[in-house]
Amino acid sequence: MIAMLFTTLGLAMREIRRHLMRSFLTVLGIIIGVGSVVTMVTLGNGTTAAVQQQISSLGANILQIRPGQSFGRGGGGTQPQPFEVDDVDAIRQQVAGVVSVAPQVQSSGLAVRNAANWSTTIYGTTNDYVKAQSWTIDRGRIFSSEEERAGKTVCLIGATIRRNLFREDDPIGERIRIRDLSCEVVGALKSRGSSFGPGDQDDVVIMPVKAVQRRITGNQNVSMILVSVDPAYASDAVQDSIKALLRERRRLGPGKADDFNIFDTQQISETLQSTTRTLTALLGAVAAVSLLVGGIGIMNIMLVSVTERTREIGIRLAIGALGREVLLQFLVEAVVLASLGGILGLGIALGASILISPMLQIPFLFNPTINAVAFLFSAAIGVLFGYFPARRAARLNPIDALRHE
Amino acid sequence: MTGPLISLRGITKTFGEGPTAFQALRGIDLDIRSGDFVAVMGPSGSGKSTMMNILGCLDVPTSGAYLFKGHHVEQLTRDERALLRRRYLGFVFQGYNLLARTSALENVELPLLYRGEAKKARQEAALAALRKVGLEEWADHTPAQLSGGQQQRVAIARAIVTEPEVLLADEPTGNLDTERSREIMQLLKRFNSDAGITILMVTHEEEMAAFARTTVKFRDGLVESVEDRKQPVPA
Numbered sequence: 110m111i112a113m114l115f116t117t118l119g120l121a122m123r124e125i126r127r128h129l130m131r132s133f134l135t136v137l138g139i140i141i142g143v144g145s146v147v148t149m150v151t152l153g154n155g156t157t158a159a160v161q162q163q164i165s166s167l168g169a170n171i172l173q174i175r176p177g178q179s180f181g182r183g184g185g186g187t188q189p190q191p192f193e194v195d196d197v198d199a200i201r202q203q204v205a206g207v208v209s210v211a212p213q214v215q216s217s218g219l220a221v222r223n224a225a226n227w228s229t230t231i232y233g234t235t236n237d238y239v240k241a242q243s244w245t246i247d248r249g250r251i252f253s254s255e256e257e258r259a260g261k262t263v264c265l266i267g268a269t270i271r272r273n274l275f276r277e278d279d280p281i282g283e284r285i286r287i288r289d290l291s292c293e294v295v296g297a298l299k300s301r302g303s304s305f306g307p308g309d310q311d312d313v314v315i316m317p318v319k320a321v322q323r324r325i326t327g328n329q330n331v332s333m334i335l336v337s338v339d340p341a342y343a344s345d346a347v348q349d350s351i352k353a354l355l356r357e358r359r360r361l362g363p364g365k366a367d368d369f370n371i372f373d374t375q376q377i378s379e380t381l382q383s384t385t386r387t388l389t390a391l392l393g394a395v396a397a398v399s400l401l402v403g404g405i406g407i408m409n410i411m412l413v414s415v416t417e418r419t420r421e422i423g424i425r426l427a428i429g430a431l432g433r434e435v436l437l438q439f440l441v442e443a444v445v446l447a448s449l450g451g452i453l454g455l456g457i458a459l460g461a462s463i464l465i466s467p468m469l470q471i472p473f474l475f476n477p478t479i480n481a482v483a484f485l486f487s488a489a490i491g492v493l494f495g496y497f498p499a500r501r502a503a504r505l506n507p508i509d510a511l512r513h514e
Numbered sequence: 515m516t517g518p519l520i521s522l523r524g525i526t527k528t529f530g531e532g533p534t535a536f537q538a539l540r541g542i543d544l545d546i547r548s549g550d551f552v553a554v555m556g557p558s559g560s561g562k563s564t565m566m567n568i569l570g571c572l573d574v575p576t577s578g579a580y581l582f583k584g585h586h587v588e589q590l591t592r593d594e595r596a597l598l599r600r601r602y603l604g605f606v607f608q609g610y611n612l613l614a615r616t617s618a619l620e621n622v623e624l625p626l627l628y629r630g631e632a633k634k635a636r637q638e639a640a641l642a643a644l645r646k647v648g649l650e651e652w653a654d655h656t657p658a659q660l661s662g663g664q665q666q667r668v669a670i671a672r673a674i675v676t677e678p679e680v681l682l683a684d685e686p687t688g689n690l691d692t693e694r695s696r697e698i699m700q701l702l703k704r705f706n707s708d709a710g711i712t713i714l715m716v717t718h719e720e721e722m723a724a725f726a727r728t729t730v731k732f733r734d735g736l737v738e739s740v741e742d743r744k745q746p747v748p749a
Contacts, residue, residue: 116627127615225697302541426613427572428625428672507572511611 113434121442124198125449135410136450138403139490141485143454144461146396149480150389151462155471157385162490164378172336172348173372189368190359191330194318199358200334204350206342211238212275212331214321221286222274222312231287231314233321239265249281249296252317262292267313268300287314290324314338344375400486404494405449411443411498423510424504436503443495444488451487455480517584518545519679519712520569525578527564528598538564546714551706553723562716563681563684569683569714570603571595598627604673608685610665612657618644619653623678630675632638643671647701666673667701674705681705683715687722699725
């Protein structure tokens, strides 16, 4: 029986080679089905990974508090009141369940050293920010409390700045010019690794908040407050306390809408995961439909093949082949055909994913599970849709089959 | 050998039902001895092909008994009949019926494949069979590359490669010229006398029937006559 199976396998391969073009067109549905599904899932995984990385680089369990109403509302009324450093201190001192609270003043400008210059983003903040964002110091140190209090013009630089301004030189103790401000580099941040999309995480200069306020933005405004939440506390409860505190400090009477918004990275991450799950389910449905169509294509051609080879089947039956042996032959042929289609589809998906991933600026993640599942599914399609034509072949009357022209 | 190899008793075969029914065989009684060479003759529609199909276990009689080596064949299932064909019977057809685009060797191997023989044994036996029909050198050729006579010889090699008890030939020379037909008949005759294979052959031509020892004539679904030839054409 095993030998029979191998022989049948050989027969099937020969039959497929004999009609190469037709075989290819037969499995085109499966190739396209498997190819597109695996490509979509692979790219979907890459996108999820890229977004997850960006979110996690914001720091785990971080609340971002910004002035203004939540997303999507046009600023029709008055400009919302900005935060101040006092708000940061108030949250730190009065809200339970916060690990660290950091202000963020954001600006942009040209960083210059000798002949080299680089346009970058400047963050005015505190050491808490470095911790909350889980930055690591590669060389040098973080700010001293004296530097923070006095708002000295010292800075930490990201890997991109370091690479562009210092090349291989040691930046510690060197001075760079930011706008018209000379600033001493006290620390170099370790690279966040591969960054995707427009936001290069390493393209950053961090200075004490007071230095940026005084020397660059020229006002006391804080554009964002970052709160790192103690994992032991429920994020919702901490958010509610912060909201209550800020409403009181900003003198918002009952019935007045918040003029600030809290953005929870944890929540975003969870939302993203559930979205991905829904999308994957949707892709699964698309897969089922496209593979069903592919399977019908195979059944169609196998039925044609059975008709075309009626005489051959008659000969085989006459010289003593059992019905089930003929059935096996055609079934194996269908399964081999479908599996080859599956393999081709996987190859195309691999190529397409490797090609498209860099264009979308997402990582290419090979997913063995989806590849294995897609392959097994295509083989199963072969069994399912090959059975009916094979049974038809096996049930032929040898006399009629031999007489068939 | 006691008793005949094949014994038909009151075989009838009706095609269709009701008013359109057609009775192809109307009660055949026939005994065939082991080692005989039987020519089956008769006009078209006399029922000889129908009887050959029944003898070849490709079809079942509507009524009557068919005993092969004393066993009732008419009661066998489809699979059992296939196994009987595989084990005891060889077929040669008018239209050769070789697998297209398949080498002569592979065509001859085919019945051994279904017997589950190993590849090496299959090839050796197939080559030996091709040697017996004088086509060893043509083993790699496909039917399209062979003449009609050569194709029929490949078909004969395929029929005898399993060393069957009975070879059923349905107008084996029907598509061939006289010269080629004689070659085929001599080949069959040789397998009959040398290997002792019982041969049942349908033919229209007296000249080919002359090679056989027994001639059975059919008419209107009945056996008209059974004659033993005193001096068949020697191999």
